[in-house]
Amino acid sequence: MSPPERGALVVVGGGVAGATAALTISRHGLPVTLVDEQPQAGGQIFRAPTPHARRQVPPNHEFSDGDRLRALLAASRVETRPATRVWGVSPRMELDVLGPDGIDQLPARALVVANGATERLLPFPGWTDPRVIGLAGASILLRNAGTLPGRRVVVAGAGPLLFSVAHQVMEPGGHVVAVIDAGRRGDWLRLGATLMRDPARLRMAAQWMTRLRLAGIPIHHQTHIAAVHAAPHGLSVAVAKTGRPGVAYQYDDVDAVACGHGLKPTTLLTRTLGARHRFDSAGGYWEPETDSSGRTSRAGLYATGDAAGIRGAAVARLRGLITGHAVALDQGAITARDFARLTRRPRMLLRRLDHVSRTMLPLLNASAPLFRAIPDDAIVCRCERVRAATLRETAATGARDLNQIKAWTRCGMGPCQGRMCEDGARGVLAASCDLPPEEAGSFTPRTPFFPLPLAALTGTFAYSDIPLPKAAPL
Amino acid sequence: MTMKPAWPDAPVDVAVIGGGVMGATAALFLARGGMRVALLDRQDLFRSASGVNAGTLTLHMTRAQLIPHAMRGREMWLTSREWLGTDVGALATPGLSLAFTEGEEALLRERARVRQQAGAPIEIVPPARAIAIEPGLNPSIRAAAYCALDGHIPAYRVGRAYARALAGAGVSLFEHCAVTAIHPSGNGYDISCAEQARPLAARRVVLAAGVWLEKMLGWFGHTIPIRCLINQLVVTETMPQVMGSVVSIANGLLSLKQFANGSVLIGGGWQGEGNIHDGGTRVIPENLRGNVRLAQHVIPRLSQAQILRVWLGLESETPDAMPLIGALTPRDDAFVIGCAHSGFTSGPYMGRLLAERILGGTPDLSAFDPHRFSPSSTPEPSP
DSSP states (O other): OOOOSSSEEEEEOOSHHHHHHHHHHHHTTOOEEEEOSSSSSOTTTTOOOOHHHHHHSOOOHHHHHHHHHHHHHHHSSOEEETTOEEEEEOTTOEEEEEETTEEEEEEEEEEEEOOOEEEOOOOOTTTTSTTEEEHHHHHIIIIISOOOSOSEEEEEEESHHHHHHHHHHHTTTOEEEEEEESSOHHHHHHHHHHHTTOHHHHHHHHHHHHHHHHTTOOEESSEEEEEEEEETTEEEEEEEETTOOSOSEEEEEESEEEEEEOEEEOOHHHHHTTOOEEEETTTTEEEEOOOTTOBOSSTTEEEOGGGGSOOOHHHHHHHHHHHHHHHHHHTTSSOHHHHHHHHHHHHHHHHHHHHHHHHHHHHHSOOHHHHHTSOTTSEEETTTTEEHHHHHHHHHHTOOSHHHHHHHHOTTOSTTTTTTTHHHHHHHHHHHHTOOGGGGOOOOOOBSSSOEEHHHHHOSOOGGGSOOOOOOOO | OOOOOOOOSSOEEEEEEOOSHHHHHHHHHHHHTTOOEEEEOSSSTTOSHHHHSOOBOOSSSSOGGGHHHHHHHHHHHHTHHHHHSSOOOOEEEEEEEEEOSHHHHHHHHHHHHHHHHTTOOEEEEOHHHHHHHOTTSOTTOOEEEEEEEEEEOOGGGHHHHHHHHHHHHTOEEEOSOOEEEEEEETTEEEEEETTOSSOEEEEEEEEOOGGGHHHHHHHTTOOOOOEEEEEEEEEEOOOSOOOSSEEEETTSOOEEEEOTTSOEEEESOOBOEEOTTTOOEEOOHHHHHHHHHHHHHHSGGGGGOEEEEEEEEEEEEOTTSOOEEEESSTTSOEEEEEOOTTHHHHHHHHHHHHHHHHTTOOOOOGGGOGGGTOTTOOSSOOO
C-alpha cells in the first residue's frame, strides 16, 4: 500500500536515533513531529537524570550528550510530543497515540520508527521476585535515578552491559557480589581485538574490567543463574556451569539481582505495518529489513537506531543522521547529490562501528543449551504464570508456532503482550523440538500495544452517540 | 519431539478439510465410528474462527431456527469431559438481553417471542429483576429478556483438547496443508496440497473450511457466495468482578462476559476491515470506540477497565444466513459443513450430526441442504 499524500513527517522515539533523525529532517526545512513516551527526550542511554541523580552520579558523557541533544531539540523547529505513547497504527500509517491530553490520531506520510530495543531475560526459578531486575532497568535506576537496587548485588547475564552495570553499582558504593557471565573468557579476549577499531569503547571496557579485578569481585564465565530463592536475610542465588548439572556456586544474603541477555529491536510498529522482517541468527531476534538508509520494504516507513538491529548508541546516532537525510531526499527537500555528500563521512564511520557492534551480537544470544537448562518449574510467562513444563508438554502435543503456544497455554496473553516472555518461549519451544528458533515465529502484534484505559477511548458520550449497527438476522 | 504423521499411501475413508469445530468434531466422530480419517488444515488446528471467537453459549443471539441445535451444542460443551476427554472450561450462567429505548424494547419483545416459539426458555423481565440477576447493569434499562440457559467458554483453550482427542481417536492430522485442488478418481477423490508432492486419496471428502469454502464448493459445481464477516473482539486486563452473566442488547450486537480469571470479553459482531485473500485484518477505529462505549454503557464499572487486546475473527455467512450441512454429490461421497450463525455454540452438535449422516444415519438436515442455492449443480466435481 502506498503511503498517504497527506499527514506529517513523524518520528517515533526520542532516543539518540530518533532525536537525531528529527533534527536532521528539520534542518532541511521540513516540519517534523517527534513522539516520545518519556517526559523528556534522550531515550535509554541519554535519558534525562533526576535532580537526585545529578547530585549522586559523577558527571559523565551520557548526561552531557543527553543535555546537548535536549538543548538542540528545544532550539529546533521539531514539534515534540513528550509523554505520548503510540498504542496502535492503521495500515494508512495513522498513529493512535495516548498523551497527557488523552487519545489522538496522528496521520503520517512518512514514519521513522526509532523506538529502540527491548531487554531480554532468560527465565530461571525465582526471576519473578521483585528484587530481580533487568540489566537495562538496573542501569536506569543507577544512572538516571541515582539509586542502588540494593547494597549487595549479583550481576548476571551476557554482553557488555554486564560489566557496565557492575561498574555502575560500584560507583556509588554498592557491592557487586559476583558477575555471572554466560559468555566464555575467550569471547571477551577476541572481542578485545575487534574493539581496537573502536578505541572509545575499548577504553571504557578496560576501565570496567580493571575496577572489577582490583576489587577482587568473582567473575564466573560460562555460567548462568540456576535459581534464586527468597531467604530470611535476602536472596539466595544458585549458579550453574553451562551444560553441567548441579550448583557450582552459591551466593547468600543478596539484596538484588540484575540480569539480562542483551536486547532485541522493538518491532511492534514495523510488524503491524507489514514491513518485511528477517531473523538475525547472530542476534537471535527479528528485525525489519532495511536498506543502508533505514528504508523498510514499505514506502514511507523507515526504521533506524536499535529498532533496525542492536548496534548501540554510537551507531544509532549515525543511523538516525543518515535516515534523516534519506527522509529529506525522499520528500524532495534535497537532491541525490546532496544526500551522497552529506552521508559520505557518517557512512565511513558507521561501517567501522557497525562491524564492532555486530561482533558483539553472538555474545548476547542465548543458545539452545541454555534454554534446555531452564528447569520445568521455571515460570516463562510471568503475566500468566506459564511454566517451562507447560510449554514443553504443549510442544509435545503438536504446537510448533508461538501463536499456537499462546492460544493453548496463555503464554504471552497478559498485559505485557509477550514482550517479556517471547524470547524465553521461543527458545524453550525451539530447543524442545530441535527447530531453528525462527521457525517458531513470533507473537502476532495486537492493538493496543500496551494496556489502554478503556475510559480514554470511550470519553464522554450519550447512548444516542453510539452508532449501533443494524440488528443481526432473526 | 512428536513425529508428524506420514502422508498416507493407502486411500483414507474420509478426508476432512478444515480443522475448526465443525470439521474436527465430524472427524472425531467419524474416526470413532470406525473410519480411517485424515484432517487437513491450511494453518494450525483451531486457529481461525473456532479459536478466536467470543465463546458465547447464548440463545439470545443464535438464529431462531437454530435454537434446538444451539441448545444441544451448549449441552455438549458443558459436558465436554464425557465426549472430548477434557473439560474445556465451559461455564453455565444466566443470559440477559437489554433494551434502553422504546424501539429496542419492541425489538426485544419480538425477538424473544420468536425464540420462545423455537424452544428457548426466554422471558421478558422488568428492570428490577434484571438488576437482581446482574447487579452490575446500568439501572437505566427499560426491559430485559432473561434466559437461564447461557454461558461461555474460553474458545482459545478448545483446540488443545481437540488435538488430544483426535490423536486418541486415530485421526491423522495434517496442519499447514492448504488444499489446492480436488479431482474425482475411480474410487473417491485425489486431494492436492501445496506442501505435498502427491495427492491424498480419499473415498469421501468433507469440506469444513469456514470462510474459505466458496472456492471449494465451486469445485463441486455449487455456486454459493460466502460472505466473510470480520468480527471485532476486545478483552480487558483482569479486574475485580463486575458481572456474572452473559449480557447482550436487543439488536444482538453486543456480547459481554467476565471469565474466571477476571478478564472481560467484549464482542457482538462489530466489524473490522480486511479480506481472506490478502490476509491481515484491521480494526476500524469508530467501531472499536462504538463497541466499548456500548459495553461501558451496559456495565458502567467497565470505565475502570484497561483494554488489553483487540483482535478480529472471521465468520462465514451464506446468502440466507443459514448453515450448509449435507451431501454435495449424488454419489454421496462429498459433503459440506459450515456457515452456522453462532456456529461455535452449535458446532459440536452439527459436526456430530454430519458424522452420523456419513456413517449411515438419517438425521434431519433438510434445512441446511446446500442444493437450496444451486439446484442445477452438476452431479460430478469439475475442478
